[in-house]
Amino acid sequence: MWNDLTSGNAEILYRRSTDGGSTFGSTINLSNDARDSLEPAIAAIENSVYVVWQDQDSITEDNEILYRKSTDGGINFGITVNLSNQEGNQGSPDIAASDVT
Numbered sequence: 001m002w003n004d005l006t007s008g009n010a011e012i013l014y015r016r017s018t019d020g021g022s023t024f025g026s027t028i029n030l031s032n033d034a035r036d037s038l039e040p041a042i043a044a045i046e047n048s049v050y051v052v053w054q055d056q057d058s059i060t061e062d063n064e065i066l067y068r069k070s071t072d073g074g075i076n077f078g079i080t081v082n083l084s085n086q087e088g089n090q091g092s093p094d095i096a097a098s099d100v101t
């Protein structure tokens with residue numbers, strides 16, 4: 001997972017390996033918005049993969065912390081959730097995963 005500026009704004013790109021990191025599949029754009037998406041972090045446990053990053057609100061341009069989750073080992077990711085969702089700038093997220101229920 002990394003930042004990329006190819007589209008003209010920063011995006012969060014991701015590739016998945018199923019052979020212990022020897023080869024990687026196609027590149028997925030997890031952020032895919034018109035604003036600067038930065039500072040990605042990832043955590044995984046069993047078939048769940050969790051991703052957070054810093055992004056800009058489309059109206060206020062304040063930074064928010066956005067989140068997406070995969071439950072199929074990182075093949076598909078669900079909707080983007082705004083975890084911070086408050087005024088001002090929230091940045092540099094980190095994430096961890098455990099099997100505590």
Ligand SMILES: [Ca+2]
Nearest residue numbers: 010033035037
């Ligand atoms: Ca973006």
Ligand SMILES: [Ca+2]
Nearest residue numbers: 062063086088
């Ligand atoms: Ca904010």
